[in-house]
Amino acid sequence: xxxxxxxxxxxxxxxxxxxxxxxxxxxxxxxxxxxxxxxxxxxxxxxxxxxxxxxxxxxxxxxxxxxxxxxxxxxxxxxxxxxxxxxxxxxxxxxxxxxxxxxxxxxxxxxxxxxxxxxxxxxxxxxxxxxxxxxxxxxxxxxxxxxxxxxxxxxxxxxxxxxxxxxxxxxxxxxxxxxxxxxxxxxxxxxxxxxxxxxxxxxxxxxxxxxxxxxxxxxxxxxxxxxxxxxxxxxxxxxxxxxxxxxxxxxxxxxxxxxxxxxxxxxxxxxxxxxxxxxxxxxxxxxxxxxxxxxxxxxxxxxxxxxxxxxxxxxxxxxxxxxxxxxxxxxxxxxxxxxxxxxxxxxxxxxxxxxxxxxxxxxxxxxxxxxxxxxxxxxxxxxxxxxxxxxxxxxxxxxxxxxxxxxxxxxxxxxxxxxxxxxxxxxxxxxxxxxxxxxxxxxxxxxxxxxxxxxxxxxxxxxxxxxxxxxxxxxxxxxxxxxxxxxxxxxxxxxxxxxxxxxxxxxxxxxxxxxxxxxxxxxxxxxxxxxxxxxxxxxxxxxxxxxxxxxxxxxxxxxxxxxxxxxxxxxxxxxxxxxxxxxxxxxxxxxxxxxxxxx
Amino acid sequence: xxxxxxxxxxxxxxxxxxxxxxxxxxxxxxxxxxxxxxxxxxxxxxxxxxxxxxxxxxxxxxxxxxxxxxxxxxxxxxxxxxxxxxxxxxxxxxxxxxxxxxxxxxxxxxxxxxxxxxxxxxxxxxxxxxxxxxxxxxxxxxxxxxxxxxxxxxxxxxxxxxxxxxxxxxxxxxxxxxxxxxxxxxxxxx
Numbered sequence: 018x019x020x021x022x023x024x025x026x027x028x029x030x031x032x033x034x035x036x037x038x039x040x041x042x043x044x045x046x047x048x049x050x051x052x053x054x055x056x057x058x059x060x061x062x063x064x065x066x067x068x069x070x071x072x073x074x075x076x077x078x079x080x081x082x083x084x085x086x087x088x089x090x091x092x093x094x095x096x097x098x099x100x101x102x103x104x105x106x107x108x109x110x111x112x113x114x115x116x117x118x119x120x121x122x123x124x125x126x127x128x129x130x131x132x133x134x135x136x137x138x139x140x141x142x143x144x145x146x147x148x149x150x151x152x153x154x155x156x157x158x159x160x161x162x163x164x165x166x167x168x169x170x171x172x173x174x175x176x177x178x179x180x181x182x183x184x185x186x187x188x189x190x191x192x193x194x195x196x197x198x199x200x201x202x203x204x205x206x207x208x209x210x211x212x213x214x215x216x217x218x219x220x221x222x223x224x225x226x227x228x229x230x231x232x233x234x235x236x237x238x239x240x241x242x243x244x245x246x247x248x249x250x251x252x253x254x255x256x257x258x259x260x261x262x263x264x265x266x267x268x269x270x271x272x273x274x275x276x277x278x279x280x281x282x283x284x285x286x287x288x289x290x291x292x293x294x295x296x297x298x299x300x301x302x303x304x305x306x307x308x309x310x311x312x313x314x315x316x317x318x319x320x321x322x323x324x325x326x327x328x329x330x331x332x333x334x335x336x337x338x339x340x341x342x343x344x345x346x347x348x349x350x351x352x353x354x355x356x357x358x359x360x361x362x363x364x365x366x367x368x369x370x371x372x373x374x375x376x377x378x379x380x381x382x383x384x385x386x387x388x389x390x391x392x393x394x395x396x397x398x399x400x401x402x403x404x405x406x407x408x409x410x411x412x413x414x415x416x417x418x419x420x421x422x423x424x425x426x427x428x429x430x431x432x433x434x435x436x437x438x439x440x441x442x443x444x445x446x447x448x449x450x451x452x453x454x455x456x457x458x459x460x461x462x463x464x465x466x467x468x469x470x471x472x473x474x475x476x477x478x479x480x481x482x483x484x485x486x487x488x489x490x491x492x493x494x495x496x497x498x499x500x501x502x503x504x505x506x507x508x509x510x511x512x513x514x515x516x517x518x519x520x521x522x523x524x525x526x527x528x529x530x531x532x533x534x535x536x537x538x539x540x541x542x543x544x545x546x547x548x549x550x551x552x553x554x555x556x557x558x559x560x561x562x563x564x565x566x567x568x569x570x571x572x573x574x575x576x577x578x579x580x581x582x583x584x585x586x587x588x589x590x591x592x593x594x595x596x597x598x599x600x601x602x603x604x605x606x607x608x609x610x611x612x613x614x615x616x
Numbered sequence: 617x618x619x620x621x622x623x624x625x626x627x628x629x630x631x632x633x634x635x636x637x638x639x640x641x642x643x644x645x646x647x648x649x650x651x652x653x654x655x656x657x658x659x660x661x662x663x664x665x666x667x668x669x670x671x672x673x674x675x676x677x678x679x680x681x682x683x684x685x686x687x688x689x690x691x692x693x694x695x696x697x698x699x700x701x702x703x704x705x706x707x708x709x710x711x712x713x714x715x716x717x718x719x720x721x722x723x724x725x726x727x728x729x730x731x732x733x734x735x736x737x738x739x740x741x742x743x744x745x746x747x748x749x750x751x752x753x754x755x756x757x758x759x760x761x762x763x764x765x766x767x768x769x770x771x772x773x774x775x776x777x778x779x780x781x782x783x784x785x786x787x788x789x790x791x792x793x794x795x796x797x798x799x800x801x802x803x804x805x806x
Contacts, residue, residue: 090765
């Protein structure tokens with residue numbers, strides 16, 4: 018023991034001697050500037066997204082110890098993925114030698130050295146992807162007050178496009194790098210986000226993004242400092258419909274002073290529709306329920322590819338209690354590879370990780386995710402102390418766990434199979450999310466309504482009926498709640514109950530056209546033609562432009578033997594726009610009526 | 617135990633000793649020499665809040681410093697903002713004070729006399745000095761930051777506030793020294 022210790026002392030002193038010799042010749046000009054200019058200044062420059070610039074000797078010298086500290090801890094450059102996992106766009110970690118060199122330089126007093134500096138990379142002040150085809154920003158700046166804690170703000174920004182436009186990418190400018198830490202970006206084809214934005218007197222609003230704020234089909238949007246997603250190839254551009262809003266959720270970190278926040282987004286268009294559309298797979302759990310103090314809570318999910326596909330990008334998402342993020346591709350040949358691995362998850366660095374070269378995943382590949390959470394006081398990022406039980410939810414104080422994959426079916430004709438499967442899988446998980454929120458808040462009628470609609474979408478009528486019943490119990494005076502319940506009951510084959518629900522809806526609102534229409538159709542199915550005719554006539558009188566009601570009325574006329582009236586009515590329906598499935602039925606029934614018309 | 621206590625007292629005296637001379641080059645924004653180590657009448661201690669204008673962590677603490685000052689000024693603790701870096705000229709400091717809405721007295725310590733006296737190493741860091749310039753507390757404002765890139769959503773220990781409470785109540789300060797996280801003065805003063 019004693020001898021070992023002696024040797025150790027000798028080695029240490031010898032080593033520090035070497036280090037001090039080396040330190041003398043570490044200079045900014047020769048040894049440090051090449052590192053900083055290559056790995057730091059793309060963000061740390063005037064007008065860049067970082068809070069201070071590192072473009073001159075003086076700027077770097079003034080933070081020498083800090084630079085040594087944050088590169089040693091690997092906080093900077095920000096790159097959360099474990100070494101050896103993936104080969105991503107923008108992946109440029111410092112080598113051990115570079116980190117050591119920065120440390121020696123700081124310890125030696127940050128000497129400048131002599132000679133010429135290497136050239137600064139040329140970084141345009143404006144748009145890194147070139148002049149955008151369209152630049153948008155919120156109508157007014159939001160003033161973030163001087164407050165101690167982080168804030169979130171959602172803006173709905175009108176996109177002035179008058180016809181379907183194809184988009185190759187966007188570039189996000191935070192506007193105020195001192196406070197804007199990252200941005201979640203979505204597209205809302207409805208006015209749901211805009212209404213929430215308008216309801217708040219200040220610019221933007223604080224809350225949740227509505228379900229209708231979505232990624233464009235097959236593509237991720239978003240921004241973290243230093244990340245500029247390259248434009249996609251023109252044959253992968255995504256469609257932007259007129260009337261859509263760009264939805265931007267900003268994660269704001271306080272600067273200590275009141276700050277003006279006005280981000281700017283540039284959009285880059287393609288002149289033609291895409292020939293291929295990627296598919297977004299979301300793995301994860303929305304049943305998260307972590308006991309207070311639980312230091313190790315694990316969620317898992319997996320999906321097996323039904324077709325060959327290329328993996329283009331991966332995006333992990335979780336809130337503050339997640340610690341380890343793991344995504345694995347189990348290939349059909351029995352091998353597996355990590356496609357994502359983060360051991361020190363930080364909510365603030367939610368990169369989209371884009372593969373430099375897409376990874377080919379053969380049919381039968383099982384994509385799996387495993388996230389580990391720490392809800393104990395030992396997790397310094399735990400937002401609640403003492404720790405409290407936490408459920409799945411979208412607010413930052415709730416917890417989430419998603420691993421998103423951007424997949425491109427190798428054969429475009431295979432895409433629909435994969436897309437449909439994934440849509441169903443994700444809807445089932447969304448349903449789990451609603452059930453979790455309802456465990457927390459069982460008296461929220463809107464949650465019952467939303468989840469019931471999702472159940473109907475996947476053909477599960479019994480739970481849909483159950484949730485609409487709960488909604489009726491919470492809103493006994495609402496005609497709409499009775500109508501929804503009746504519709505679900507009708508689809509579940511519970512015709513008697515459906516009739517009772519529609520009559521209850523009409524008792525609360527006599528001029529409820531949809532309730533008359535659906536009631537008429539159920540009565541018709543029960544063979545009660547006379548009563549059916551009465552309600553369908555009323556439905557058409559109240560809303561003459563509803564093809565469904567007109568079709569129902571035509572059917573009632575046909576059932577009561579008035580075939581001429583049936584034809585006249587179905588001809589009115591046929592002139593109206595309607596979903597394709599309904600149109601097919603309408604055309605077929607019209608042929609049938611014509612055959613039955615007495616000559 | 618008795619021996620340790622004795623040593624401790626001796627150290628305290630030693631720290632307090634240089635204050636006898638007092639800083640000579642600390643100035644207010646008008647350039648007038650001031651000595652924040654001398655307590656004004658009715659004050660029991662002064663919290664020297666060291667800051668630099670371009671340090672993001674230091675700036676982020678501005679609202680916290682303002683509210684602590686408002687809370688403790690009433691209880692006999694004076695608050696003074698100290699700018700120890702030469703590039704923070706009077707004009708730059710005036711702009712900074714305005715932007716971060718500070719209303720507490722400001723001094724510039726560009727010869728780092730207060731830095732040396734108190735032993736602060738980063739900004740933001742606070743030194744609370746009592747009678748005779750004795751350093752009663754030195755270190756972080758709270759434990760929000762553990763290191764760069766690792767901080768708590770909210771602090772679990774308001775270290776400075778606890779120290780000031782003890783001083784106001786005439787009790788010994790339980791934690792007299794902590795490590796603050798922020799911008800290293802050593803780099804800025806080279």
